[in-house]
Amino acid sequence: MSNAQAVGDLVSQPYKYGFVTDIETEKIAKGLSEDVVRLISSKKDEPSFLLDFRLRAYRQWLQMQEPDWARLGYPQIDYQDIIYYAAPKRQEKKASLDEVDPKLLETFDKLGIPLSEQKRLSNVAVDAVFDSVSIATTYKEKLAEHGVIFCSISEAVKEHPELIERYLGTVVPSNDNYFSALNSAVFSDGSFVFIPKGVECPMELSTYFRINSGDTGQFERTLIVAEEGASVSYLEGCTAPMFDTNQLHAAVVELVALDDASIKYSTVQNWYAGDENGVGGIYNFVTKRGQCRGERSKISWTQVETGSSITWKYPSCVLQGADSVGEFYSVALTNNCQQADTGTKMIHVGPRTRSTIVSKGISAGRSANSYRGLVQIGPKAAGAKNYSQCDSMLIGDQAAANTYPYIRSQQPQAAVEHEASTCRISEDQLFYLQSRGIGFEEAVSMMVSGFCRDVFNQLPMEFAAEADKLLALKLEGSVG
C-alpha cells in the first residue's frame, strides 16, 4: 500500500462517543410554529420579556432566507421535521447531584466529564447540558463566594432576569442571520456566566453539550458578561451519538467585555461527523460573537473543530472600545466527507484596536475545508492593526482547502497583514521520521500536532493535552 493511501486510512477511525443513553425523554411534537415557540417558553416558565423576544425572532425568521454563500453542499433542511424540545424526564432542577439520574451521571463519566463530588475535575467548574436542558453545574457555591454567577441560562432567566434582559440579544441581534433568528425563537438551554467588576474568575469554567436524541435539534444559547476589570476563561466541549440521519445544531454565543475585562473562550468541538460515506452527522450552524465594549478589553476565541458533517461558524469580535484586542486561534480538521466553512470576523470600530487571526485547516479524505474571514477597519479606527495567518495542510490527494480572506479598510492609518500557506505531508517527511524508528501513525500525528502547535498553546492548560489527544485519536487507525 502506498503511503498516501495509508495516510488516508489512518485518519478514518471510529468515533468513540457514538453511544446513545437509554433514558426516558419528554419530547414535543415535530415542527415549528408560533404555538411551539409559546410552548417552549411556557415549559420553561419564562417571563413575558423573553416570550416576546422569542416571538419577535420567530417572525423575523419566517421572513428570512437560509444563507447559501458558504462553500457547503447539503440537502435542503426540513425545519418541520425537527423536534425543538427534548428533555430527560423528571428533570426538575435538582438540589444536589445525588438526585440527578445516575444514567446521566454515567453518561458524562463515559464522556470523560465526571460530575460527582469525588471524581469531578479539581479546578474546572462544569455545566452539563443533555439534549435541551442543563442537568448539573458543579462548584456553584464556591464561585458564588467570589460573586461569579455560573448556571444554566434557564436558571439565570429565573434568578437574574434583569441581567438577561439587559444583555441577551445585544451582541447577536435575533435578526442577525437565519440561524440566529431560529435559535432566538427556540433556544432551550445553555450557560450563563457573569463576572462582576474587578473579579478574576478563580477557576476554569466549562460547559459540556451532549446531544442524545436522534430527531431533535439542539439550540443552545450562551451568554458571558465580564464587567470592568473582570476576567474569565471558559471552555465548551460537545459530542453526539452516531445516527444515520442529520441533526441540526444552531447555537448562539454572546460575549460582552467592559473596560479592561478579558474573556477567553475555547471550544473543542467533536460532534458526530457522519460515516465515511457522509451519511449522518451534525449540521453545525453556529453564531458566536464577542463585543469588546470597554476600553482595553480583550476577547480571545480558540477553537478546535474536529466533528460535525457540516460546520458553518465564524466566531467574531467587535472591537468597539479604544485599545481593545480581539484574537482568533483555530484548528479545523475535516476527514471523509466532512465540510467546514469556518473563520472569523474582526470588526475594528475603536481607535488603536488590535486583532490576531491564526487559522490552521487540515483536510483529509474527500473533505473540504474553507477558511473565510473578514477584517474590517472602520473610519474611526485610527492606528488599528490586524495580523492574519492562514495555513492549510492536505492529507492525501482528494481533499480540498480554500482560503477566502476579505479585507475592508476605511481608515488610512491602519495596518493589515495577511499570510497564507498550504502544505502537504510529504512522503519524504514521513520516511524521514520512520527511518528514525518512529511508527507511521505517530509520525503523522507528530506532524499534524506540530502544525497546530500555535493554536494548542492558546488552550487552557488542562485542555491542551486533551486537544492533542483528540487529534491523535482522529488520526489513529489501522495502517495497512
Added chain:
Amino acid sequence: MIRPDAPVLLEIRDLHARVEDKEILKGVNLTIRAGEVHAVMGRNGSGKSTLSKVLAGHPAYTVTGGSVHYRGENLLDLDPEKRARIGVFLGFQYPVEIPGVSNLEFLRVATNARRTEQGHEELDTFAFEDLVRERLKVVQMDPAFLDRSVNEGFSGGEKKRNEILQMALLEPLVAILDETDSGLDIDALRIVAAGVNQLATAENATLLITHYQRLLDAITPDYVHVMAAGRILRTGGKELALELEERGYDWVDQELAALAGEVA
C-alpha cells in the same frame, strides 16, 4: 578494522531494485562485518543513493530481486521504522525540514523507540536532556538547535551535524551515510568526520556513500567499492579511492563498455 572472524552484520546478495519503471540496482553484492568501514563510490546515477534508500526501506523503491540480511534477519521484510529500531541507520544526503515538530521531542521519541526495541527503559524528558547534551559534543552542536523544529532553517552543515547527532543517540550497528560530505565546508567536514570516527567501534560498521576522496581523507575506509550502472564494478582497499581521484571515472566507462562487449 578488518577481522575475518568478525560477525557479518549486513549481507547483500544480487540485489535488484527499481523506482517507478526504471531498474536502477542490477545485482549488488556486498558483505559488511562488524568493525568495518566501507565506502561506495561512483558517479551520479550509478545507483549508490538508491542502494542506501533501498536498505532503509524508502517506499518509492521496489525490490525486484535478491536479498538483504541484517544479522541473519531478512531486512526487506521489515518496515522502515523497524529497521531503524533494530539498528540500521541512514544519514540522509538531503535531510528534510519538518516544521512544527520540535527537534528535541523528535530525538527523544526516536531514541526511545530504539531503546524499547533493545529492552531498555524509555528515558523521560530530564534523563534524555542529560543524554542529548552529552552527545551534542560529538558534533560540537549548540544546544539551541534542540529547541528548533527538525532541520527547519538549518544550514547544510547544521543539517548534517544533526544527522550525526541522531546517529550518536541511536547507536546503530550499521550506519549508512549518504553523501554526508556534500555541501560541507572544510571545518564542518572535519567535525562531521571526527564524529563518525568517534562513533565507530569493533561492534558496528559504517557504509559511506560518496563522490569524492576528501571524505575518505578524514575517515579511512577498509574497503572501497566502485559502483556503476547498478552494480559494484570493483572492490579494493583505500588506495582504490586514490586511484579514482587521480584517474577520474573514465576508466570505469571503459570497463563497462568492455563488459557490455563481452555480454554482446
